[in-house]
Amino acid sequence: MSLTAQQWLQQIHTLDLPERVRIMNVCGGHERSITMAGLRTALPSNIELIPGPGCPVCVCPEEDVYDAIQLALNENIILVAFGDMLRVPVNAPKGDIRSLEQARAAGADIRPIASPVEAVKIATEHTERTVVFFAAGFETTTAPVAGMLAAGVPDNMQLLLSARLTWPAVAMLLDSEQAGFDALVAPGHVATIMGPEEWQFVVDKHKLPTAVAGFSPESLLAAIYSTLRQHIEGRPFLDNCYPEVVKPGGNTSARKILDEVMEVTDANWRGVGVIPDSGFQLKGEYAAFDARRHFMLCQDAHRKRAGEMPPGCECARVVLGKIYPNACRLYGSACTPRNPIGPCMVSDEGACRIWWSGGLREPAGHESVNKVHS
Structure with a gap:
């Protein structure tokens, strides 16, 4: 019989834990569940749960959002996008339109x-106009x-495609000099599509405990317990703590369609840079x-800070697990x-938004800025 969240917590509290264990939870959905369930305060204080790069809105290249804004403002089109993308700001001079939401207020059909x-459905109902679908997301959305x-x-x-794969960002972190975590909780929804085997490299190459988790406190705590046991025993392996949904090989039909329609390519992540083999692009007849070909889109070389985070914003460091959200100097103030x-x-998958919604409204003191890597 499956354990309850309380029972998993009791099991975790019985473990002979080292002084500090850092577990990265890749997925923004995981971070939301962890924060809203108050798991950080329920777990032993020497366990650190570090939010990872699993927020597609957060890493969508600034220049892709800029292109979407310019298309909506300057072409006779209908632009459709997932709701969160409408509020993402770009780097533009004060007084200029900085988001799709502002472009919509200025009269663009978004x-x-x-x-x-x-x-x-919108394209079918408006055959007299071009409909551009600005599609940003990870494997589950793509x-x-x-x-x-x-x-x-x-x-x-x-299609203005801005799709990314999840695992290459984690691989980049692990290949760097300072990975910043001792174990990994991998995203259940991505593993549902792509298969849990995508995360085997974390164990094989980097010898880190890894567990795939769902989104309930029970599944997350089971994964945390598994990685802690692996860490204590020095016996890393890939554990599937979401077996009711995640199956070996993933969703073969979805993977087949992805392979038919798209190919993997190097891709830019906002504030991070280009990560090899981390993006999707349309291939063949598709x-x-x-939309980049149809409208001959090209980046304006004269745009200042194109592709970067706004001045003072440390979202890139939050995404990479280098600092906690409230360690950004702008958090809770500007x-x-x-x-x-x-x-x-x-x-809703951004760590800063999640922490704010969870009730943490004040920025951390200066002494907490480097807590993740201290």
Whole structure:
């Protein structure tokens, strides 16, 4: 019989833990569950749970958001995007339009959607205009987008794709001189699509305990317990703590469609830089739906701070697990959900937004800035 969250906590508290164990939880959904359930305060104080790079809105290149804004303002199109993307700010001079939300207020036809099905419906209802679907996301979101294209879309639809794979960012961190964590809780929804085997490299190459988790406190605590046991015993392995959904090999149909429609390429992550083999692009016959080709989009070399975070924003360090959200100097003062400066305060999967929603409203003192790596 499965253990309750309270029982898992009791099991964890019985462990003979070292002075400090740092566990990275990759997924923004995991971070939301951890924060809202108060798991950090319930766990022993020597266990640190570090938010990782699993927020697609946070890492979406600034220049992709800028391109979407310019298309919506300057072309006779309907632009559709997942709701969180509308509030992501770009680096623009004061007084200029800095988000899709502001472009919409200025008269651009921009519509928030929740699924690719809605994008197809809008394109079908407005055949006289081009509909550009600004699709940002990780594997879980990208697979339905690929399915949409494979099933066939109206001729008036174009795709501004900004899709990323999750594991290469973790690989980059582990290949760096300071990984900053001792164990990994891997994202259950990504493993559902791609298979848990994608995370085997963490064990094989880096000898770190790894567990795939779902989004309930029970599944997360089971994964935390597993990685702690592995760490104590010095016996790292890949544990699947979400077996009711995550199966060996993942979702073969979704992976087949992804392989048919898209190919993996080097990709830029906002504030981080280019990570090899970390993005998707359309391939073959589907390249005809690429909005970058259709509208001949090219980056403006004269844009200052293009691709970077806004001045003073430390979202990139938060995403990479270098600092906690409230260690950013803007957190809770200049940057709030009502007035987000950086993308981590926009999305429900952004660590800054999650911590704020969880009740932590004040920035940390200067002495806490480097807590993650102290």
